[in-house]
Amino acid sequence: MAGVNPIPELPMAAPAPARERADAARNRARVLAAADRLFRDGEPAAVTMDDIAKAAGIGRGTLYRRYPDRASIARALLDEHERALQERLMRGPAPLGPGPAAPAERLAAFYAAMVDLLESHVDLVLGAETGQARFATGAYGFWRAHVRHLVTEAGTGADPDVLADQLLAPLAPDVYRMQRGRGLGPDRIAAGLAALARGVLAPRA
Amino acid sequence: MAGVNPIPELPMAAPAPARERADAARNRARVLAAADRLFRDGEPAAVTMDDIAKAAGIGRGTLYRRYPDRASIARALLDEHERALQERLMRGPAPLGPGPAAPAERLAAFYAAMVDLLESHVDLVLGAETGQARFATGAYGFWRAHVRHLVTEAGTGADPDVLADQLLAPLAPDVYRMQRGRGLGPDRIAAGLAALARGVLAPRA
DNA sequence: GGTCAACCGGACGCCATGTCCATTTATTCG
DNA sequence: CGAATAAATGGACATGGCGTCCGGTTGACC
Numbered sequence: 001m002a003g004v005n006p007i008p009e010l011p012m013a014a015p016a017p018a019r020e021r022a023d024a025a026r027n028r029a030r031v032l033a034a035a036d037r038l039f040r041d042g043e044p045a046a047v048t049m050d051d052i053a054k055a056a057g058i059g060r061g062t063l064y065r066r067y068p069d070r071a072s073i074a075r076a077l078l079d080e081h082e083r084a085l086q087e088r089l090m091r092g093p094a095p096l097g098p099g100p101a102a103p104a105e106r107l108a109a110f111y112a113a114m115v116d117l118l119e120s121h122v123d124l125v126l127g128a129e130t131g132q133a134r135f136a137t138g139a140y141g142f143w144r145a146h147v148r149h150l151v152t153e154a155g156t157g158a159d160p161d162v163l164a165d166q167l168l169a170p171l172a173p174d175v176y177r178m179q180r181g182r183g184l185g186p187d188r189i190a191a192g193l194a195a196l197a198r199g200v201l202a203p204r205a
Numbered sequence: 206m207a208g209v210n211p212i213p214e215l216p217m218a219a220p221a222p223a224r225e226r227a228d229a230a231r232n233r234a235r236v237l238a239a240a241d242r243l244f245r246d247g248e249p250a251a252v253t254m255d256d257i258a259k260a261a262g263i264g265r266g267t268l269y270r271r272y273p274d275r276a277s278i279a280r281a282l283l284d285e286h287e288r289a290l291q292e293r294l295m296r297g298p299a300p301l302g303p304g305p306a307a308p309a310e311r312l313a314a315f316y317a318a319m320v321d322l323l324e325s326h327v328d329l330v331l332g333a334e335t336g337q338a339r340f341a342t343g344a345y346g347f348w349r350a351h352v353r354h355l356v357t358e359a360g361t362g363a364d365p366d367v368l369a370d371q372l373l374a375p376l377a378p379d380v381y382r383m384q385r386g387r388g389l390g391p392d393r394i395a396a397g398l399a400a401l402a403r404g405v406l407a408p409r410a
Numbered sequence: 411g412g413t414c415a416a417c418c419g420g421a422c423g424c425c426a427t428g429t430c431c432a433t434t435t436a437t438t439c440g
Numbered sequence: 441c442g443a444a445t446a447a448a449t450g451g452a453c454a455t456g457g458c459g460t461c462c463g464g465t466t467g468a469c470c
Contacts, residue, residue: 021436059450135383162397165384169374178340179370192367200404264419
């Protein structure tokens with residue numbers, strides 16, 4: 001804790017509005033690195049702003065200057081991963097991206113990608129985005145728009161506005177973590193979601 | 206606040222292990238009545254133990270004696286409603302209860318009943334049962350067992366252990382409240398859930 | 411009416427949050 | 441190169457909820 005962390009130069013989201021003082025940049029990197037580590041190590045919801053400040057080797061005030069709460073830090077950490085997935089959804093190859101794939105298959109592919117996201121990088125970090133606030137996120141809006149679009153395209157006559165949120169619900173971090181905790185593997189969870197996708201969106205014979 | 210509330214004699218869950226002193230019983234009734242009111246009035250998550258104690262006209266210590274946290278109070282308030290629904294599931298008429306109805310229709314009926322539950326009595330109270338803790342509830346275990354059973358009976362070859370939780374996810378209080386907040390009515394939400402139920406469990410032609 | 415146990419309730423310590431401001435430090439300009 | 445200036449820093453502070461503890465009170469039973 002005392003002195004020397006290499007700080008692996010996380011590139012992370014770098015806003016750099018006009019110009020950023022060198023010390024500010026250095027401290028932001030420290031905060032993100034420290035938060036990432038803390039979120040992974042223990043119960044994300046139990047990490048306090050104080051913990052992060054201490055682990056980053058900076059003061060409370062400095063931390064609050066840039067990040068008003070834990071959620072904003074988690075968002076900063078997630079940002080690039082979510083962007084990457086959004087990019088693949090919009091411009092990547094089918095069935096994840098647009099293309100000849102049927103809506104049901106595209107939804108299944110989206111589910112698989114989200115499970116990857118939940119599993120590899122963020123499972124712990126997402127834990128910091130708790131409850132209601134999740135739905136206000138820009139990312140959630142994007143996922144909803146995507147799913148809504150797929151429901152509409154499927155042409156099953158179902159209500160897209162209602163179904164979009166309901167189809168996203170199983171991806172809630174709480175739910176995913178609980179299922180993982182019950183001994184279910186990511187592939188099995190993804191398979192369940194695929195069944196759900198095909199059941200709801202695939203045309204009935 | 207000072208003195209006189211009729212206290213509408215909520216029957217509520219009355220454990221009465223051996224015998225309960227009159228003052229204790231009176232205070233429990235006051236606590237439940239006060240909590241019910243507070244949960245309905247404002248943001249449930251913002252209600253503090255202190256608020257409840259003050260509103261009930263008792264001291265902190267007294268409140269903590271019986272209820273270790275907000276969730277336990279919410280559970281006490283929910284208890285009878287959940288029990289009633291569980292009873293109907295196990296012994297009531299089809300399609301909600303057991304009987305000749307197809308699994309998909311039984312799941313749709315269950316969804317409708319849960320929407321009723323969320324809508325009428327508890328929407329606000331459920332708000333107090335936040336996040337992870339929800340899954341540890343006895344009630345949640347019951348819902349899961351029920352849905353798991355329906356998935357198995359449907360015989361679609363899907364994974365019941367995985368699907369049960371995923372099919373329950375759209376009933377999360379957070380999700381329901383968010384949808385209601387977006388202007389969607391209970392019937393519309395229930396219709397969406399019914400579509401989900403039939404898509405996943407109804408036999409394909 | 412007396413004894414005893416259960417109940418009551420407010421005071422207390424703890425911890426996290428978010429703010430504020432005196433001081434330090436990077437950057438720019440003469 | 442060395443001030444001037446504005447930004448960044450960090451720790452102290454006030455606030456508020458949580459959960460506990462214990463001296464006093466009151467209901468229940470004999």
